[in-house]
Amino acid sequence: MSGTPRPALYRKPVPTFWWLGRRAYLVFVLRELSSVFIAWFVVFLLLMVGAIADGRAEYERFQDWSADWWMILLNTIALLFVLLHTLTWFNLAPRAMVVRLRGRRVRPRSIVALHYLLWALLTAATAWLILKG
Secondary structure (H helix, E strand, O other): OOOOOOOOOOOOOOOOOHHHHOHHHHHHHHHHHHHHHHHHHHHHHHHHHHHHHOOHHHHHHHHHHHOOHHHHHHHHHHHHHHHHHHHHHHHHHHHHOOOEEOOEEOOHHHHHHHHHHHHHHHHHHHHHHHHHO
């Protein structure tokens, strides 16, 4: 009987900010939001490279623009979101990848520790390259 109306199903209303109720949901939503700020960093770096390619005057104009208070605030917020993204994904790495060494599974703590160790080494190497010159 195609002409018979179906009863309406009850759908419990879900509040807009339901994800604030649990820490795990909040961290998940913030990690997903962090992708917007990662995209901003990519755009910012591409703008910087373009300014460098256009010569000294354009690069100085880019530096002046980058020194505005709102740009410093935006990049500081972006940095915090990028750090959140990095920390949460490093801690999720053992769930996303199974590493076997000599037929045995590597412990999750070892995978996380290796991620942080490599991050520290690469940060130190980058700082050394920037500060030496």
